[in-house]
Amino acid sequence: MQDSLKSLTIGSSKPDACIIWLHGLGAGADDFIPAVPYLRLAETLNIKFLFPQAPTIPVTINGGWEMPAWYDILKMLPEREIVPAHLQYSAQELHRLTHEQITLGIPADKIIWIGFSQGGAVVLEAALNSQRYSNCSLPSAVMALSTYQALPSDAVNKLSVDFWHGHGLYDDVVPFAMGKKAYEKSADQGRKSTWNSYPMGHEVCVKQLEEMGGYIANCLAR
Template sequence: MIDMLTVETAPVCDAVVIWMHGLGADGADFPPTIPYLRLPEELKIRFLFPNAPERPVTINGGWVMRSWYDILSMDNNGREISRDELRSSVDSISAIIQAQTAAGIAPERILLVGFSQGGAVAYETGLTYPQKIGGIAAMSTYLPRHLDEVAPSAVKDLPIIALHGTMDDVVSLAMGESAVEQLSKVGYKPQWKTFPMGHEVSIESLNTLGRWMSERLHH
């Protein structure tokens, strides 16, 4: 099983957020942002922050870092990636979902959240997972494969929100918009929110994410 950090907001939790970090970061990246979500105290959430494997990343000169998959080349229109490593990461996150449901968490009370490369894995996992989960929050990210190649099996009412900075110089705004357009074209109804920021999170974007989480997980 993949190693990960766990933060629980109650002694007994009935909802899970699986939150994936970006390229070169790790699971410790996002626990400090939890207060900025401004979640209602009555929500009993288990936050899981998995660590991607360490592997060489071609676009970074072959340096070894935490990466959900190798990126072979990139430009403002997309990324050429290792599909085998993407599939391996999707399998790892799917295994976490399965372990949580086996422990008694309803699939519809499991949210996938991911930043940048972690958001790409959140998209791919949520769109292909065999059960309906609670939703996907895609932050400053893109679809790792064109939807024509994915053939998503998730139900069309799967809640999806995409958050992106208007000044993002790592994952272009156009790549974020393309993901939303592809999803809309095949029948999903993603929310699209932009913020005056770069390739990062802001208090405003975290507040927005927290409101979305609260709506998904309220009883």
């Protein structure tokens, strides 16, 4: 995990806002591009979407097969045993990408992070443990989908970040209780945190995407 992450970019060519969306284990940067229309976001918001691609690495719980992964998972437990250095590299890269957008002229309060499953663990790590990272550039909001907090956080100061959590009631990959535990931590540490559950498994659904779109539009209207 040495090279900088590459990203797919869609949306406005003259953006006023940016959404950085991280995929899950084994997926690709294009995984959530088909979900964007379901957000029903107005073109007048001038949003650029960045979809970073995770490095391809061996994943221990999948027999050591190489696949796109933000970090190696050693055991399921159900609390994950992971390689912290991998997760911290991915979180640092997320801060780098965010800092790049700010340098390009997009204000931090018009940037939102979204992460699904493993990608969600990255956005939570980058936010809840932001004090660990250089060139720390926090967004206005973090949206954590079907995910968990992979490493404990030890920050004592409140973050000027809102959190939005979405989780499936029947998720058999990331147990519901793990998602709720991450929400409780973000509610304690963040400016505001919202919990949302849906009658689904380890996935996203149309209703969830529509509600995410409403949340994003409200964030960007502040």
